[in-house]
Amino acid sequence: MKSDAYGKASTVAARSKLILAFAVLANVVSLLFFKFSGVFFPVAVSFYTFNQISYIVDMYRGEIEEFSLLDYLAYILFFPKILQGPLMGYGEFSKELEGAIDTDPAIDYELLLRALFLFSMGLFKKVILADTFGQAVNFGFDAVAGLGSLEAILVAVFYSFQLYFDFSGYCDMASAVCMMIGFELPQNFDSPYKAVNILDFWKRWHITLTKFFTKYVYIPLGGNRKGMARMYVNLMIVFLVSGLWHGNGWNFIVWGAMHGVLYVITRMVRGKKEDKLSAAVRVVKTLLTFVYVTLAWVFFRASSIREALELIGRMFVGGHKRIATQLSACFQLDEIWYVIKVTPIMKLPFAWESCMWLFLIVAVAIIFFSKNAITIAKNCKVGVKTTIATAILLVWSIISLAGVSTFLYMNF
Template sequence: MTFNSYIFIFVYLPVFILGIHLIQRFFSTRDNAVVIMRLWIIAMSALFFAGYGALSIGALFVSIIWNIIWGYLIDKKDISLIPGVLGNVVFLCFFKYNGSIVMPVAVSFYTFQQIAFLVMLKKKEVERFGLSEYLSYILFFPKIMQGPLADYKKITGELNSLIKKRVSAKDILVGMVLFILGLAKKVLISDALGLGADYGYSNIQTLTAIDAIVVALSYSLQLYFDFSGYCDMAEGICRMCGMDLEINFSSPYKARNIAEFWDRWHITLTRFFTKYVYIPLGGSRQGTVRTYFNILIVFLLSGIWHGAGFTFIIWGLMHGFMMVITRVVSPERFKNRFFTFIYVTAAWVFFRAGSAADALTLLGKIVEPAAWSGFRISIKLAECFQLDELWYVLKVTPIPGYSWSGYVCMWFIMILACLLVFAGKSAKELAGGFEKRYELAAGNGKHRGLLIIYMVLLAGLFVWCTLSLGRVSTFLYVNF
């Protein structure tokens, strides 16, 4: 089950949210009200995860049992933390780097969160080990698949206070805005870009220089809208329940250097590596050379965390070396949004390519003089972007009669994606604007007409998304 599926949108999500609201209304005065809420979250989250098959639910079960045992022993017996953490690392490596076994979904995310929990328990940053609280933290479905790697105290504080909330119509509507915008990013933009990226990476040898640029750019934008869309949808689900989810994505392609990029992209992963790797290694407290070495170690581990291939190591080190260069030059002086985006996009080529040789071939096409011959884009690549609904609109115009008509959909999607990334507002900003208009409409009737127009447009966008779900792929970060 995924966020972008009919069963989730029309069955699972309404049942989950209705259950939250009913418990808030009818059980909030009971002594065990918090436990009842946790049990509902645990049960529904386990049901959500079970849709990924026996291997995934079995691996999750084994991981949870291991950490329950060590969590209890650390809390009650004050034993060493090391065996518990090593067990998690071995568990993760067994699945992630064993080519003969299919990797369970989300294994990296819930393993890291459980390592963080054991460390916090040992340091007494968590007061006690409570089974229902722990399970609700690990299993809470909006974050288990792709994060955020939520702070234990923050997320459990939100979940524990959920029973006392009274969700308003405004919360429901704002949550729906976030969910619909995130769904549109995934279904209408990311997956359209993904068709072009998949074609390009499967036909690297035949690409022209312009093809190679389009393919590299397509994957960079695909990953952006895929991850961004998931984060918006997860935040929207939480808002509909009456809680806030930690920000994990904040317009990273607007970053002016690589340090700022990592302050905006997968924010909680950056925080995890800073807290549990960079600082224990000495951080920036042991001299310049050691600081740069620690940075490289962090990004090397980040690459390994994302995947087993050598290409992920190259990707991680590319970011690490650029982070060091940025520090040497000074982050305040080394600011250029265009260069940062180009560099990040080039690094994504290694992230996506099947091998380092394929990545170098694709990048080589861009700088190879012979590949620029004809200055053209392959029509087969362009046709990958030709979505049915867009083409149906174009068919009622004279455009199909022109020789360049096969490229229209591609340029429309690419230009729209770039405008949204570099000049558009984030979904959170748009939802905030909707919230203000809702409040104005409640106090002043003249604002209601505009609010209704926005709601009709959002409803139309939602219908378009749901009609397009049949061709949807899974979220990319589920694989990491």
């Protein structure tokens, strides 16, 4: 009798594993089809596909006790995170949802004001900063062959900043919307360009995607349980998969490989803890990490490896030339340019480029010296100053909405 029971249990286990494999494979195949076939590409298909895989695997592992179609649809289609994440496990999502439902229905006006302040910062990052940098990036990549050295460097940095503000802005707005209903999204963006090395970078950039690949790819491959060599191979596989997830060109494979190679090397040679570094050393390491990540982003943005290498090459052989008026003009927002034209700045030799340098200064200040928007919103003193700042950022962003592009990560 015991052998029969054991045999039935083994059969059920084998059947469950087969169903799991089929379900995961079906999701992966459908995702690859949309990415590589060139047909209609559903918006943010990768994000809800990954959520479905997470749900299926967690149910197989017993982390989800019972299936409910309504709860499943709520998890997959929860609107603040459906377009660009963050990726949440069902267990984490269900706890937050229950907490939001059980929250006192009375309006918390202070929380609402904090959420509006956070939303305004996110919208400003997207509409004013990311999309303005994006116009300059588009010009630069359309005219790579004629770029001077400084222009090529600026275009690469502009794209690095565009990605940062585009993704960070979305995360801020999604968190703000959830804050309004008493739901807290997991942190997905933690000042990644402040990272002192590539390991630190991936603890800060798209945090939930890193956790997803760790739980559902790296650990099933064996993680670090089968020796150092196997661990490094598993890490490279994860980064190559990440590259494929972001796009179907060889340039995305190169991007993933660049991050994977440096990640493995850093794991091999890292010494003392980074929190013990002197301030000067931290600045140098942060700058070097940013430069490397920015060069990798060039492959991410370019239409081919050849175009990426051409842009990087122009940084060294483009020569010294005045910044093209078409490039600097991308930053001449009317509301800023009209003010500059009536000031003594117009008499200075760099007047035409002043808006561009102003945007760079603001971007650097926010990225490298400011706290996270979420931290600011949660800890600031709600009052007249925050109310005025919220109003200015919202009004400025809303009147500039006409020229907004789609979020970059919606394409992945």
